[in-house]
Amino acid sequence: MLLVILEHDRGELVEAAREALTFGRTLAAKMNTSVEAALVGSDGDALAAAAAEFGAETVHTCTHDVLSDYGPDAFGAVVAQMVEALAPDAVLASGSDRGNEVMAHVAARLDAPFVANCTDVTPGDTWAMTRVQWGGSLLEDTTLEADLPLLTCGLHSVVAEAGGAQEPDLEEFDAELDASHAVTVVKDRVVQEAGVTLPTAPVVVGGGRGVGSETGFEPLEDLAALLGGRVGCSRAVTNLGWRPHSDQVGQTGTRIAPEIYIASGISGAIQHWVGAMASKHILAINTDREANMVVKADWAVIADLHEVIPAIIEEIKRRRG
Numbered sequence: 001m002l003l004v005i006l007e008h009d010r011g012e013l014v015e016a017a018r019e020a021l022t023f024g025r026t027l028a029a030k031m032n033t034s035v036e037a038a039l040v041g042s043d044g045d046a047l048a049a050a051a052a053e054f055g056a057e058t059v060h061t062c063t064h065d066v067l068s069d070y071g072p073d074a075f076g077a078v079v080a081q082m083v084e085a086l087a088p089d090a091v092l093a094s095g096s097d098r099g100n101e102v103m104a105h106v107a108a109r110l111d112a113p114f115v116a117n118c119t120d121v122t123p124g125d126t127w128a129m130t131r132v133q134w135g136g137s138l139l140e141d142t143t144l145e146a147d148l149p150l151l152t153c154g155l156h157s158v159v160a161e162a163g164g165a166q167e168p169d170l171e172e173f174d175a176e177l178d179a180s181h182a183v184t185v186v187k188d189r190v191v192q193e194a195g196v197t198l199p200t201a202p203v204v205v206g207g208g209r210g211v212g213s214e215t216g217f218e219p220l221e222d223l224a225a226l227l228g229g230r231v232g233c234s235r236a237v238t239n240l241g242w243r244p245h246s247d248q249v250g251q252t253g254t255r256i257a258p259e260i261y262i263a264s265g266i267s268g269a270i271q272h273w274v275g276a277m278a279s280k281h282i283l284a285i286n287t288d289r290e291a292n293m294v295v296k297a298d299w300a301v302i303a304d305l306h307e308v309i310p311a312i313i314e315e316i317k318r319r320r321g
Contacts, residue, residue, distance in 0.1 A: 076105025203229030210265020268293025
């Protein structure tokens with residue numbers, strides 16, 4: 001049995017969990033085994049049904065006063081106890097910040113090896129896998145010999161696809177927890193913005209040093225608003241103080257996966273590419289046809305972004321009447 005740890009936000013299954021289940025179905029088929037899921041901190045039927053839609057045949061739920069919100073120590077302890085009780089052949093989670101954090105705690109508690117951010121896994125007496133290293137700039141081929149492989153799949157390494165939709169078996173798991181497991185836990189949240197966010201936006205309009213100034217981003221904001229998207233930027237822009245760090249796309253910023261990324265005046269340094277490479281399509285607007293972003297883009301407009309962006313805006317408005 002392959003046990004998949006489900007990441008959720010207060011009872012709502014996140015996209016990373018669907019990706020992990022999709023990745024897990026392929027891995028379980030190679031292992032000739034079933035997919036079961038661990039749902040820590042929630043017993044919601046709707047969430048379990050969503051997990052079943054993406055391939056989980058059984059969902060093991062665990063609730064406790066200590067699990068009122070996310071805490072890596074408590075979540076890791078529960079999963080470790082589940083592993084000891086259920087004896088899965090392998091454990092998989094998403095390669096998100098939380099997924100990797102929880103799996104690291106599980107590995108420490110079980111004294112087992114943990115391989116993070118895999119893009120391909122071949123099980124066997126010796127497991128073979130390809131994983132993302134250096135923030136996505138390097139793919140590493142490695143092998144693992146372990147009684148219990150602990151893995152995470154690279155974030156956005158697969159497109160989440162439903163495959164199941166049967167009624168899941170729900171099994172409640174009684175974990176042994178106490179106050180010491182709540183040494184780190186989310187106590188409060190501050191809502192800073194409403195609507196679509198940069199990581200989830202279907203369209204991201206990015207701007208680099210070529211935008212020229214802080215006010216130069218105003219047309220990009222207009223275009224993003226018309227397309228129901230968000231504005232992102234390169235690290236050079238945040239260094240110049242034109243945009244906040246929360247808007248930065250890249251290895252040390254936000255990783256995006258929109259339907260289209262419109263990269264305007266961005267050279268495409270490797271650190272920025274790491275954050276943008278999961279985009280389904282990329283349109284680059286740049287005067288330099290040799291720029292890395294232009295070379296890697298699906299489409300490119302070799303022209304001044306200050307002429308192209310307003311023209312796109314006017315055309316969208318014209319077509320919408």
